[in-house]
């Protein structure tokens with residue numbers, strides 16, 4: 301079903317995004333991955349994807365910068381001949397209690413985790429509208445649903461991403477475009493190093509694996525009658 305489709309994955313150089321790129325490539329999709337600065341990691345992912353026999357390229361682009369996103373998506377469309385699926389996965393955290401959080405910590409997280417997704421959606425949606433088909437998958441977090449002490453900036457961005465998802469789903473449904481969010485719990489990546497103790501609260505007794513989130517993204521990319529949803533993947537938290 302995904303064979304020959306083109307997917308853009310932001311934050312594809314590491315962690316969940318890397319696993320998403322690999323799962324889409326295994327399903328036969330061509331992959332354009334966006335990363336922030338880790339060129340070696342991005343190139344390593346591209347080499348792995350090409351071993352699956354699909355087309356793959358990496359693009360350095362700060363997702364929070366609309367003009368950079370505009371230029372990058374234009375280049376991707378030139379290189380791949382179009383785009384069918386967008387996975388907004390790039391994200392950062394700057395965890396601090398509210399009483400000691402710096403304004404910059406708040407602004408940076410909103411800029412990357414929320415505005416970054418808007419930037420990609422704003423640029424890619426008209427392309428999908430013209431084709432009357434497409435899938436957009438946004439990686440939110442259970443912090444956006446439940447809140448989490450020490451993460452007011454991150455929770456606000458991830459809750460905002462859910463609002464963005466639900467509203468865009470309503471706007472784009474008449475054009476046969478599905479927009480959904482995934483809300484992971486604790487997943488083993490660079491972002492959760494040091495959180496092994498907190499993960500003991502997970503009813504299933506372990507952290508999630510990036511591949512488990514990736515499988516859900518691939519499922520949503522093939523689901524034509526699910527839109528405006530937020531799916532938790534958190535081991536029962």
Ligand SMILES: NC(=O)c1ccc[n+]([C@@H]2O[C@H](COP(=O)([O-])OP(=O)(O)OC[C@H]3O[C@@H](n4cnc5c(N)ncnc54)[C@H](OP(=O)(O)O)[C@@H]3O)[C@@H](O)[C@H]2O)c1
Nearest residue numbers: 311313314315316336337338362363390391441487489491
């Ligand atoms: N891990 C978890 O437990 C968990 C739970 C819930 C939600 N999430 C969400 O899942 C997503 C992926 O998380 P992760 O744990 O896989 O993170 P990660 O391992 O820290 O990887 C972050 C990825 O995002 C890219 N990135 C960061 N800032 C960027 C920017 N300004 N522009 C473009 N790309 C940027 C990074 O590129 P470079 O390699 O170039 O730095 C990297 O590829 C995030 O949105 C995160 O909030 C994670």
